[in-house]
Amino acid sequence: MTQEWDEEYDVVVVGSGGGALTGAYLAARAGAETVVVERAGTLGGTSAYSGAAMWLPGSPVQRRDGVADSTESARTYLRALLGDAGADKRESFLAEAPALVERLEEDSALAFRFRTFPDYYERPGRVPGGRSFIPLDLDPGEMGDLLGLVRPPLDRDRAGQGNDESAPLTAGRALIGRLLLAYHRTGRGAVSTDTRMAELVATSERVTGIVAVQDGRRIRIGARKGVLLAAGGFERNEGLRRAHGVPGSAGCSMAPAGTNTGEAIEAAVAIGAATELMNEGWWCPGVPMPDGQPSFVCGFTGGLVVDAHGARYANESLPYDRFGREMQADPDRTPSYVVFDSRTGGRLPAVTQPPWGDPAAHLDSGTLVKAGSLTELAALTGVDAGRLTATVERFNRFADNGKDEDFGREADEFGHWFGEPVLRPVREAPYYAVRLVLSDLGTKGGLVTDASARVLRADGTPIAGLYAAGNTSASFTGPFYPGPGIPIGTAMAFAALAAKDMTG
Template identity: 55%
Template sequence: MQDWTTECDVLVVGSGGGALTGAYTAAAQGLRTLVLEKTPLFGGTSAYSGAAVWLPGTAVQERAGIGDSTELARTYLRAVVGDSEVERQEAYVATAPEVVDFLEQNPHLDFEWRPFPDYYKAPGRMDAGRAINPLDLPGDEIGDLREVIRPEADVDRAGQPHPEGTLIGGRALIGRLLMALYGTGHAELRTETAAHTLIVEDGRVVGAEATDAAGQPILIRARRGVLLAAGGIEGNAGLRTENGTPGRAEWSMGPRGANTGDLLTAAVEVGADTALLDEAWWCPGVELPDGSGAFMVGVRGGILVDDTGERYLNESLPYDQFGRAMIEHRSANSYLVFDSGEGGPVLPAISIPSIPAQQHLEAGTWVTADTIEELAEKIGVPSDTLRRSVEQFNDYAKHGVDEAFHRGEDPYDAFFCPPGTGADAPPNPALGPIAQGPFYAARIILSDLGTKGGVRTDADSRVLRADGSPIEGLYAAGNTSASLSGRFYPGPGVPLGTAMVFSYRAVQHMRN
C-alpha cells in the first residue's frame, strides 16, 4: 500500500501535441486527468514545430476538396514503410478521421488543409500534401495562458518571454489544446514537476513518483493508466552515445533541458522493451556560433559539399532524407556554398532559429571570399575540386537538369523555390547558378527534430515487454515510443500525427 500524495484517473507525462491530445481525450470524457511537465513551459518540441499534422482522410481534407482518403493514405504508408508494424499502420490511418472529428467538436479546436508535399514518390502520395494545420490563434483569445506556452525556438533559446500577437504553428496547436483541456473542468496541469519512477503493484503500473516544483517528492496514483508522452532521448548525450544515435545533443532541435529519456529509463526498469534507439527525425542543421544547430529546411539555392569539395546529395531533399544522406556519406565536414544572388549574405534556405549573417561571419561559422578559390582555401577543401563542383552545378542550372542528383525533379524540390515568370523564369527553379560574388560557405551539421526510438507499443499504445506481452496500466506515444515509421519519415506531421492518434487510442483503451 502506498501513501499517495494525489490521485487521478489518467496520468499524462509530457505536454506536447500528443500528450495534450491524450489528456483532452480523457478529461473531455469525464476522467480526472493530471498532466506533468518537468520544465516551466508547456508544449515541448511540438511548440517549435510548424504544426503540420499528418492525419489523413479526415473531414478537413474533405472540406478542402483535395481528394485524399484513408485508402490512399494506407497505400502510401505501406509503400513507404513496408510490411513492418502493419497493425499499428492500420490503427493509425483508420483512427485519424475519428481523432479529428472528436477534436473538432470542441470550439477551440479547428484545423485546415495547407499544401506541403508528402516526402516520397510512392503510390498513394499527395503531391500537394495531405497534412492539416491548426488555425492561427489570436492573442485576445488565448489571453494570459500564452505565458505558459513554450515560444518559438529562437525566442525560447534566448530566454525571452512569449511575444504578443497571434500564435501560429505549434504554439497555436498547444494553445488550442490547453484551452480545450482547461475548459473540461476535469484536468490539472503542473509545470516543473518531473516524473522519474513508475510504481508497480501486482504486475500493473498504478502510478508514478515525481518531484514537484519545490523539490518535494510526490506519489501519484493513476486508477486507469499512465501515458508517457515526454519526448525522446535527444537531449541526453550519454544515452545517445550508449545507443549509437548519430549527431550530438547540442545539435538537436529539442528544447533545452527537456527530452532526456527519464521516462524511457523508468519504463525499462519495469520491464519495457525498446526499439530504434539509434534513430531520429533527421535534418540538416546550420551550425550556430554557440555550437548548437538550427533546423535547415527548404533549400532553394547553393550546393552542399563535403571536406573534399564534392557535392554528394540533392540539396532540396526532404530534410529527413537530407540528414540520412549526411549520415551515409560520413564526411567530417559539410558546407553549403552560395552566392550573393539574393542581395547579400542571405542563406538560401529557412533556418530555425535564424541569426544575423554578421554574427555567423564574426564567429567563423560562415566564411566569405571574393572568389570560389579563396573560399575553398578558407574552408580547407581543394580549390580545383570546389571550382569544378560549382562550374558543373552552374551548367546544370543553365540547362535545367541536375544530371548528378536530379534536384528539381520532385514536387517537394521546388516547393520552396520562387518559380519566376516570363523570359526570366529559370528552366528549373530549384537550380540557381552560383555566380555573383562575394561567395559564402556555411557549416552544416547533422541535426534532428527529436529521436524516434523508445519503448515498443501495440496498436492501443500499451507498452510491451520483450516477449510481446503488455505491461498493464502503462501506455506510451510520441517520441517516448518507437515510431511505426521505422527508418522513414513519410510526410510532414507524421511525428505529431502518430503522437496524437496513439495518445487518443491509449486513453480509449484505458476507458474500456
C-alpha cells in the first residue's frame, strides 16, 4: 500500500482557511502526522481576508468579558431563527464550541478577545452587543519565516504586494498566523502550498488519499486516517454558479482570485457524496473599486440606496447578508445606487473592506459620479429623475424626524453599531452616486455532512475517511446568516469534530 503513494500522512487537510488550520492543528496535536494541501502560494484563503469574528458561543472568552452569552441562549437564538432544520448539526456545533475554545486557548499561540458586534436578527436569545470574538493581533516577529506563508492583507494581495514585515497581523491574518504557528509547533504538521487537490482516491470501503497537482505533476498523497476537505466553496467558478443558480457572479465574489472553484466538492461528488443548498451564499452588497474588483459593504453610515427606478426598497442598515437578499428579490435592484451628499467630502458613507479610498480615484474611474443636482445625478445614473427626487425628499423627512416610516432604519442595534445617527438627510449639493452590486463572501452550499463532519451519500450513509467543513460543506444555517463569525466559527467547530473523529 505504501508504495502506491508519493507521500503519506495520517491526515490530509485540503485548504488552509480558519476551519482547515483548526482541523490540521488539532489532528497534529492529537499525534497524527498531518499535511495541509493548499492550491495557492499562501495560506488563509478568504479567512485571511476576513474580520475573523468567531461565533463560538458559551466559551471562556465571552465569560471573561461578562457577556450575557451561553450555550442555552445561543440555542434559543438559533432555534428561533432556523427552526428545527439541521438540529443535529446545530446541537453538535453548540456542544463543540466551548470545548474547542478551551482547547485552543491551552496553546500560548492562540489568544482571543471579545469584541462587540451585534447578531444579525432580533430574535429570542439575541445577546446585546453580540457574542462573537476575535484573535489578538500578532507580532510578525513571532511568526519568523512562517510569515511568508500567510496571505497578505486584501488590498496588498490584490495589488500583487507581499506582506509588510513590520505590520502586526490583525483579524483574519492574525487567526491564520496563530493557527499556523500552533500547527507548526506540534512538530507533526507539514504544509504543501501551490498544490491543488484534483481527485479523491477511494477503495470500495473508504477514502484513502488524494491526487494533487504540483508543478504540473500529479502526485498521490495517502491519508491513513482520513481526508478533511475545507477548501472553500465554488464562488470563484462562474460555470458552477450558473449550473446551480447562484445569484451574483464569480467576478463579484470577495474570495481571493484563483482560489475557490469547487474542486473539492466535485471530487467528493465523483465518489458518491451528496450536496445540498447549492444555490446559496453568504451575501453582501459590494461597491466596485477602480480596479474592477468589489469591496464588501458591511455597514452604511449615511446616504440611501435606490433601485434602477430611483425607489428605496429596504433598510440600508440591515446586516449585509440580509441586504444582499433584498437585492436578489428583484432584478431591478442590481445594480442599485448609493446616493449621498457633500457632507462626507465625496467619501462613500459606508464601512467597506477593502477601504473604499480616495474619491478622486473613483471619479476618474467612473465608479463614483458627482452632480450639482439630483436631476443631473439621475441623468448620470439612468434612474428616473422625478422618482429619485421624491425618494430623497421623503427620506429627508424621515431623517429630520429620526424615524424611517418605510423601513425602520433607526430601529435595530446593528445599524447603530456603525455610527450615529443612523438616518442623515441628503440635501447638500453636490450629490454623489456609487453603483452597488450583489457580492458574496462565498457560497454556502456543498457536501452534506453529519454531526461529526463526515461526508454523506444521498442514502445518508457516511463515506468512511472523508470529512468536510467550512464552505465545502452545506451550512446548517440554510438561508440565514445568524451573526458575525458564523462562517468561520462553524468551519472551526466542524473541522475540530472531524479531527476528533479521525484521531479518536
